[in-house]
Structure formats: C-alpha cells, structure tokens
Amino acid sequence: MRHTTLVRAAACMALLGALTACGDDAETAAAEDSERIVVTPGDDEPHDHSTHDHGDDGHDHGDMGDMAAMTGDPDATPADELPDAQLREGEFALLDDAPDGSPEVSGSAYLARTDNGTTLSVDLSGLEADTEYMSHLHAEACSPNAGGDHFKFDPDGSDQPPNEVHLMVPTDDDGAAATTITNDNPASEGAKSMVLHLDDGTKFACADLS
Ligand SMILES: [Cu+2]
Numbered sequence: 001m002r003h004t005t006l007v008r009a010a011a012c013m014a015l016l017g018a019l020t021a022c023g024d025d026a027e028t029a030a031a032e033d034s035e036r037i038v039v040t041p042g043d044d045e046p047h048d049h050s051t052h053d054h055g056d057d058g059h060d061h062g063d064m065g066d067m068a069a070m071t072g073d074p075d076a077t078p079a080d081e082l083p084d085a086q087l088r089e090g091e092f093a094l095l096d097d098a099p100d101g102s103p104e105v106s107g108s109a110y111l112a113r114t115d116n117g118t119t120l121s122v123d124l125s126g127l128e129a130d131t132e133y134m135s136h137l138h139a140e141a142c143s144p145n146a147g148g149d150h151f152k153f154d155p156d157g158s159d160q161p162p163n164e165v166h167l168m169v170p171t172d173d174d175g176a177a178a179t180t181i182t183n184d185n186p187a188s189e190g191a192k193s194m195v196l197h198l199d200d201g202t203k204f205a206c207a208d209l210s
Pocket of ligand 1: 135136137138150195196197
C-alpha cells in the first residue's frame with residue numbers, strides 16, 4: 001500500500017502540478033502507473049488494484065482535464081472593460097459552511113457576454129499568497145446551495161472546458177489576484193455564480209452574478 005500511495009501521490013503531482021485535488025482521471029492514471037512501476041522483486045503478493053481506497057472525498061472538482069483550457073490571462077482586457085458587452089458582476093463572500101481558516105477573500109467577479117463569446121474576470125484580495133485557487137462558473141446562486149453544480153453551455157455535454165468555464169486563479173505575494181478567461185460561446189445566461197475552491201476542492205467563497 002505504501003508504494004502505491006507514493007506512486008499515486010507522485011502521479012498526482014506530475015499530472016496536476018499540485019494545483020488541486022486528484023480526481024478520477026488522476027487516480028485511474030496513477031493506478032495504471034502503479035501497475036507498471038510497483039514491481040518489487042520478491043513481492044509475491046499480487047497487488048489487487050481494484051480494492052485500493054483512492055481517497056475519493058466526494059467533491060466533483062478533481063477532474064482536471066486540459067490545464068491550458070483553464071489558465072487565465074492576467075493581461076487580457078477584463079470583462080468589465082470590454083466594449084459592447086452585457087456585463088454581470090458580483091462580490092465574493094465566504095460561504096456559510098466554508099471550512100475554518102478559509103481565506104477572508106474579498107473582491108469581484110465579472111461576466112461579460114459579447115457577440116463573440118463569454119469573458120470571465122476576477123479581481124481578488126485576501127487570499128493566501130503565492131498559491132493558486134480553482135474557480136468555476138456555477139449554475140445556481142450562492143445561496144442556498146453554494147452555487148450548485150458547474151454551469152455547462154450544453155447541459156448534456158462534457159464537464160470540462162470549453163463546455164464549462166474553469167479558471168485557475170494565481171495569487172501574488174500579497175494574496176491578490178486578477179485574471180481573465182474567455183470562452184467562444186456567448187450563451188452563458190445560465191451561469192449564476194462563480195465559486196472559489198480550496199485546494200482539496202471544497203467550496204469556500206462565492207459571488208452571485210447579477
Ligand atoms: Cu466550482
């Protein structure tokens with residue numbers, strides 16, 4: 001088990017750059033890695049990979065997909081400065097059930113719809129310095145259901161970008177962050193909130209988009 005755990009951790013680091021929790025894809029990949037790597041001479045007990053506890057913590061944000069599709073551009077024109085856009089915005093607040101010790105984030109989310117697509121920007125402070133937070137557009141308001149599930153452009157489509165909007169938010173050495181991501185699809189009316197996650201995937205802060 002110890003080998004497997006180490007291999008899994010290493011695979012998670014390699015796959016995710018320690019950016020967020022490992023999900024099903026990472027676990028599957030790690031399990032495959034462990035089949036190849038953990039071949040210990042004299043280890044005559046075959047590993048049964050079907051029974052390992054992969055530590056699923058129940059959240060649904062571990063499936064990382066394509067990192068490039070969720071990397072924002074701090075230098076892009078922010079959503080609230082785009083011309084001819086339909087703009088919604090909201091202020092971040094801690095969720096009622098945010099874990100103790102969650103950063104006291106403050107700041108705004110901006111969602112702009114243009115003829116050409118949807119642009120999402122955040123301008124945040126009060127976060128941990130020099131780290132990264134995963135965020136998404138969510139399909140419900142911040143209350144009572146903490147944003148509910150991820151917003152999907154096609155409700156029957158993929159749970160990865162570009163069918164969802166995922167944005168990695170890197171902070172500076174003061175714990176501030178400002179970044180922007182654009183999606184080619186303008187049909188983002190159904191996005192009701194933006195949710196920030198801790199690195200284990202837990203939701204901790206939310207901004208209603210109105
Ligand atoms: Cu989310």
